[in-house]
Amino acid sequence: MSAKKYLLSTFSVILFAILAACSAPEEAANEMDEFTFANYDAIVVRHVDLDLDVDFDNKILTGSAELSLEILKPDTNTLILDTRDLAIKAVFTEASGGWQETGFVLEDGGNLMGQSLTIDLPEGAAKVRIEYQTSPGASGLQWLTPEQTAGKEYPFMFSQSQAIHARSWVPIQDTPAVRFTYSATIRTPEALLALMSADQDPYTPRDGEYSFEMPQAIPAYLMAIAVGDLEFQAISDTVGVYAEEYILAAAAEEFSETPMMMEATEALYGPYLWGRYDLLILPPSFPFGGMENPRLTFLTPTVIAGDKSLTSIIAHELAHSWSGNLVTNATWRHAWLNEGFTSYVENRVMEEVYGKDRAVMEQVLGKADLLETIAGFEDPAMSALVMPYGLNDPFEGFTDVPYQKGDLFLRYLEQKFGREKFDTFLRAYFEEFAFGSILSEDFYSYLDENLMSPNPGVVEPEVIRAWIYDPGLLDVAPEPTSDAFTLVSETRAAFLAGEISATELGSEAWITHQWLYFINALPDDMAMELFIDLDTTFDLSVTANAEIAFAWYMKSLQAGYLTVVNPVEEYLIRIGRGKLIYPLYQRLVDLNQRDWALKVYQKARPGYHPIAQARIDAILEL
Ligand code: BES
Ligand code: ZN
Numbered sequence: 001m002s003a004k005k006y007l008l009s010t011f012s013v014i015l016f017a018i019l020a021a022c023s024a025p026e027e028a029a030n031e032m033d034e035f036t037f038a039n040y041d042a043i044v045v046r047h048v049d050l051d052l053d054v055d056f057d058n059k060i061l062t063g064s065a066e067l068s069l070e071i072l073k074p075d076t077n078t079l080i081l082d083t084r085d086l087a088i089k090a091v092f093t094e095a096s097g098g099w100q101e102t103g104f105v106l107e108d109g110g111n112l113m114g115q116s117l118t119i120d121l122p123e124g125a126a127k128v129r130i131e132y133q134t135s136p137g138a139s140g141l142q143w144l145t146p147e148q149t150a151g152k153e154y155p156f157m158f159s160q161s162q163a164i165h166a167r168s169w170v171p172i173q174d175t176p177a178v179r180f181t182y183s184a185t186i187r188t189p190e191a192l193l194a195l196m197s198a199d200q201d202p203y204t205p206r207d208g209e210y211s212f213e214m215p216q217a218i219p220a221y222l223m224a225i226a227v228g229d230l231e232f233q234a235i236s237d238t239v240g241v242y243a244e245e246y247i248l249a250a251a252a253e254e255f256s257e258t259p260m261m262m263e264a265t266e267a268l269y270g271p272y273l274w275g276r277y278d279l280l281i282l283p284p285s286f287p288f289g290g291m292e293n294p295r296l297t298f299l300t301p302t303v304i305a306g307d308k309s310l311t312s313i314i315a316h317e318l319a320h321s322w323s324g325n326l327v328t329n330a331t332w333r334h335a336w337l338n339e340g341f342t343s344y345v346e347n348r349v350m351e352e353v354y355g356k357d358r359a360v361m362e363q364v365l366g367k368a369d370l371l372e373t374i375a376g377f378e379d380p381a382m383s384a385l386v387m388p389y390g391l392n393d394p395f396e397g398f399t400d401v402p403y404q405k406g407d408l409f410l411r412y413l414e415q416k417f418g419r420e421k422f423d424t425f426l427r428a429y430f431e432e433f434a435f436g437s438i439l440s441e442d443f444y445s446y447l448d449e450n451l452m453s454p455n456p457g458v459v460e461p462e463v464i465r466a467w468i469y470d471p472g473l474l475d476v477a478p479e480p481t482s483d484a485f486t487l488v489s490e491t492r493a494a495f496l497a498g499e500i501s502a503t504e505l506g507s508e509a510w511i512t513h514q515w516l517y518f519i520n521a522l523p524d525d526m527a528m529e530l531f532i533d534l535d536t537t538f539d540l541s542v543t544a545n546a547e548i549a550f551a552w553y554m555k556s557l558q559a560g561y562l563t564v565v566n567p568v569e570e571y572l573i574r575i576g577r578g579k580l581i582y583p584l585y586q587r588l589v590d591l592n593q594r595d596w597a598l599k600v601y602q603k604a605r606p607g608y609h610p611i612a613q614a615r616i617d618a619i620l621e622l
Contacts, residue, residue: 031439033331035164035394037109037116038173039080042073045173046217050184054194054227056155059143062133065170068180069126077121079128082167082174084114085135091119094127102128112393114167130171140165142285142609149228149283150246154192156228158282158298160291160611163332163394166220177330177437179217186210188227195242197224197293199275202232202240216274216294217435219328224293226280235259243281247301251281254304254311257353261315264352265345269322269427273434277318285576287609289313292320292342300577302546309512310547312350312362319345322430330437332394336385337443339398340406341426347407361513363411363480368520370404370473380471385409386440409467411478416459417451425451440468485517492518496526502537512547519551524558531561541567550580557587573604576612585619594620 032041045067052063069079083106093102103120119128134141144156159169167174186194190208198214233252234240236259241251258279266272278296281304290313291298297317303310323341343366351359374383381388385405387397414422429446444464452459466474491507494500507514519540535541540552541564549571556564572581588597598620605613 031331031333033175033177034389035113035332036173036175036177037080037082037113038175038178039076039078040173040175040178042076043069043071043079043121044178045180046070047180048170048172048182048223050170050182050186052184052186054157054186054188054192056143056157056189059136059157060133061138061141061169064129064131065172066127066129067172069121069128071126077123079119079121081117081119081130081171082114082164083117083132083171084140084165084168085138086115086117086132086168086171087135088117088171089131089133091131092129093119093122093125094129095122095125099129112164117171132171134169137610138165138168139610139614140168144283144285144607148285148607150244151229154189154229156226156283158226158228158286159224160287160298160609161223162221162291163398164221165611166223169225170220170223172220172223174220176219176221176328176332179219179328179435179437181217182212182214182223184212184225186212186225186227191229192227193230193242194225194227195230195280195296196226197222197296199295202234202242202276202278214294218294218325219437222292222294222325224291224296224298226282226298230280232278238262238275239277239279241279241281242296243301244283247281247304250304250306251279251301254306254308255279255314257308257311258314258318260353261311261318261349264349265315265318265322268348268352268423269345269430272321273326274321277321279314284574285607285609285612287576287578287612289577289579290317292317292324294321294325302575302577302580305512305545305547307511309545312346315349315353316342316346319349326435327430327433328437330439332397333387333389334438334440335387335394335397336402336406337438337440339402340385340404340410343403343407344410347411357482357484358511358513360480360482361484361517363407363478364482364485365513365516366400366404366407367477367480370400370408373400373404374473383471383473385468405473408473408477412467412476413447413451413459415478417455421451421455444468484514488514488517489521492521495530496523502533507538512545515545515548516551519548519555522555524555526559528559528561531556531559531563535561535563546571546575546577546580550584553584554587557584557591557593569600569603572600573607576604576608578612578615581612582615582619585616589619 047068049066052061055062088104088106091102091104092099105118106115108115140159140161142158146152146155149156164174166172184196188194188208193206194210196212198212200212229244230242231245231248232240232242233248235252235256239258241255243251262272262277274295276295280296280298281301282298284301286300289300289303303313319342323345324338329335329337347359347362350362377383383401391397432446491505495505543549553564553568572584575581585597601616601620
């Protein structure tokens with residue numbers, strides 16, 4: 001290359017970099033969701049009316065979805081929707097007074113994205129009605145046989161739409177950038193109750209036909225449905241719990257502080273805008289801890305520990321009523337706007353309701369998880385708050401990074417500007433963007449205008465941009481320390497040194513967090529006598545606390561403490577919550593125990609959710 005050419009190309013690289021840096025905000029403003037087929041820049045769905053039969057014999061939903069449309073670009077003559085394994089029977093449009101059948105094309109877009117449904121829109125069409133049915137393998141639904149429920153008498157079905165599984169049960173613009181209201185009529189076997197993420201009367205007669213109205217506009221990933229032999233118990237006038245009977249009273253007791261959490265969150269961030277707040281306890285195969293479906297949080301039963309020690313999950317899902325459900329990430333790359341803000345609000349609420357000590361313990365555990373996660377990444381881009389383009393599934397981006405790094409970033413801002421100013425700012429932010437879908441750059445601009453510019457010199461813009469866009473964790477990240485954990489560390493050291501035995505730990509008043517902290521830092525080569533001492537003293541291998549059991553199993557397997565083998569098998573068959581089972585399968589593979597893992601999986605797999613099945617298939621390389 002000639003010197004001149006070289007100079008020129010260096011210059012153009014620099015110029016390009018400068019341009020790219022300057023134009024980031026404009027680019028961001030036009031950022032389209034890469035995980036949807038929808039032409040939502042031209043036309044948007046504003047209301048959905050569902051009419052569905054729940055057919056347990058065939059494990060399908062069948063009926064219709066009527067979509068009301070708003071045309072943004074006047075010459076638009078097609079509507080492109082997301083679907084996944086839906087059988088489309090017919091499509092009708094309503095224009096100039098009458099319904100008529102219209103043409104459509106279903107085109108496969110691969111495993112992840114599903115099929116695009118392109119519908120011909122005659123001039124002036126403002127509604128389409130799609131007659132369809134789901135497939136028994138729908139990725140967003142789980143169908144349980146009566147034997148797979150606690151009551152053993154009736155089947156159960158529930159949805160999990162986030163991130164892009166709504167399309168497997170509703171033909172929709174499946175992107176968080178689009179919001180719509182919805183209504184629904186759901187027909188079920190007469191003995192069962194249907195629930196949705198919508199307005200519902202807890203005392204509705206059970207007659208097999210249920211109507212729902214969701215008057216607030218929500219993105220598709222917050223559409224939810226569950227059908228089963230469910231009972232209701234009130235916790236307050238506006239808060240209650242739905243569950244199978246076996247666990248209803250225990251759940252109502254475990255989550256009795258939910259109304260206090262509600263008060264605390266409202267006091268901090270403004271009124272709860274969604275009407276009722278109910279909890280639905282799902283069967284143990286529910287693949288997540290919790291899911292913030294509006295008005296009706298879906299929950300795993302594995303957080304019912306009997307001592308209210310795992311209730312931060314309620315604070316979390318409730319917090320989503322502000323961060324996520326009210327102010328939503330416009331594309332999944334910006335999921336930290338949902339999960340990081342929610343983790344921050346969760347911790348603030350925990351502090352209000354349970355005090356600083358517990359809140360700090362949760363911060364310490366969260367940061368430790370984050371550091372471990374970041375250390376394990378091959379691609380550093382995964383440790384930036386804004387995820388890279390081109391992930392195989394948006395769910396890949398839901399690591400500890402958006403949750404814990406997002407939380408640390410907001411706590412950094414809180415520390416810098418002071419709690420009072422930051423609280424006022426956050427409250428105003430939720431109000432400003434309520435019922436909107438935004439990008440990180442929108443947050444940055446709002447922060448700049450409302451906190452940085454009015455308080456010059458408190459933070460450096462470059463540092464703030466590094467928090468948002470750069471990989472890794474900055475040195476300025478908050479460093480929580482917990483006195484309770486320091487005591488646990490000392491106790492652990494004395495136990496490992498043989499100075500005290502398990503009966504002398506002084507652990508009578510430990511809550512789950514302290515146990516997790518104690519177990520997680522036991523050395524992998526700890527002597528077998530010490531495993532046995534702990535196990536015979538505290539029955540850890542058969543503890544009913546699913547989180548403690550998980551930590552104990554991970555450690556025991558690693559160390560070759562084989563007493564846990566049968567309990568682990570039983571655990572993996574009983575529980576389908578990803579966070580608790582994926583790492584166990586992975587550990588077994590890493591320990592060259594794939595054959596054994598496979599044997600257990602063969603028994604467990606039929607009880608797992610399709611999402612969990614896909615994930616564990618991959619871990620076991622099936
Ligand atoms: N919205 C998430 C669950 C989710 C994320 C489902 C992405 C599908 C795709 C929910 O709010 C959540 O974060 N759940 C956590 C619990 C929380 C306390 C960290 C979970 O399920 O473990
Ligand atoms: Zn969340």
